[in-house]
Amino acid sequence: MLDSTQNLATSSQVRGHSGGNQDGKFSVGFRDGVVRTVVGLDRETQEEYTLVVEAIDNGPAGSRRTGTATVFVEVLDVNDNRPIFLQNNYETSILETVPRGTSILQV
Ligand SMILES: [Ca+2]
Ligand SMILES: [Ca+2]
Numbered sequence: 001m002l003d004s005t006q007n008l009a010t011s012s013q014v015r016g017h018s019g020g021n022q023d024g025k026f027s028v029g030f031r032d033g034v035v036r037t038v039v040g041l042d043r044e045t046q047e048e049y050t051l052v053v054e055a056i057d058n059g060p061a062g063s064r065r066t067g068t069a070t071v072f073v074e075v076l077d078v079n080d081n082r083p084i085f086l087q088n089n090y091e092t093s094i095l096e097t098v099p100r101g102t103s104i105l106q107v
Contacts, residue, residue, distance in 0.1 A: 049073040
């Protein structure tokens, strides 16, 4: 991350913003600027985050410049809460002469 005077950014942090990082689920590497998860995520609880990442340059104390960027994170769904049947197997029998559309079984 570079600012307009090309001073190398040496500090960064994630600030919460409208449902962002107030519970500390993300961090930003102090020097490399890599955004990482801190805890496991759960799409069924929250499926998207809007983070504001702030960089602070290495200018003289008292006149340091900051810049921000918005990072939008979408949590993709994994089938970890799949629907379940009450039984693993179902069995029934019907006459071969049943009319079309006859109910056979409810699963
Ligand atoms: Ca989940
Ligand atoms: Ca899921």
